[in-house]
Amino acid sequence: MEPIKLHFEYTEADYQEFLLNYFWKNQSRLYLLLLLFVFIVLFFTFKGSFLSPEFLLSCMLPVTMMIALWWGVMRFSGRRSFQMNLQFQEPRTGQIDPEKISITGQTFSTDFMWAGVQNVEETRNLFLVYNSKANAVLLPKRAFSPTQLGDFKKIVSEVPGLAFAWQRK
Numbered sequence: 001m002e003p004i005k006l007h008f009e010y011t012e013a014d015y016q017e018f019l020l021n022y023f024w025k026n027q028s029r030l031y032l033l034l035l036l037f038v039f040i041v042l043f044f045t046f047k048g049s050f051l052s053p054e055f056l057l058s059c060m061l062p063v064t065m066m067i068a069l070w071w072g073v074m075r076f077s078g079r080r081s082f083q084m085n086l087q088f089q090e091p092r093t094g095q096i097d098p099e100k101i102s103i104t105g106q107t108f109s110t111d112f113m114w115a116g117v118q119n120v121e122e123t124r125n126l127f128l129v130y131n132s133k134a135n136a137v138l139l140p141k142r143a144f145s146p147t148q149l150g151d152f153k154k155i156v157s158e159v160p161g162l163a164f165a166w167q168r169k
Helices: 012-026 028-045 053-084 146-157
Strands: 004-008 092-096 100-104 109-113 119-122 126-130 136-140 163-165
Touching: 004 136, 004 146, 012 053, 012 126, 012 136, 028 053
Parallel strands: 119 163
Antiparallel strands: 004 092, 092 100, 100 109, 119 126, 126 136
């Protein structure tokens, strides 16, 4: 099989998609449990008037506003991180073969051996190649031809012991 050759640039949307995936994968359970705990406490505090206008204004509105504020902060901090990291904005070339992934930009060059990859996840627009729990190589799907997409999935599926999750269609 010929190596897969890619040419791409990251967009802010790529970075935001990675951050969202990372959040849901690693931190969402904690936040959902905390939110459930808050709702249980509120339910027992307002037993008789759980759906009253007083409850909705005094409890649900602030909780909803805090969730919206958190979401806005996440989007803003992701945008700012992307804009501050000039290396993210460099054009990149990549080569993927059964032994490794090589990514080269204007100011860097890195090789990742498949043996050091922990898992590969497919999102709506990206392949995320995690080489640790927090770091991933982002490979935009738009950089792949239809044939290369199949070849990439074949390479990943043939790496012994590598966990991967493809999106359901």
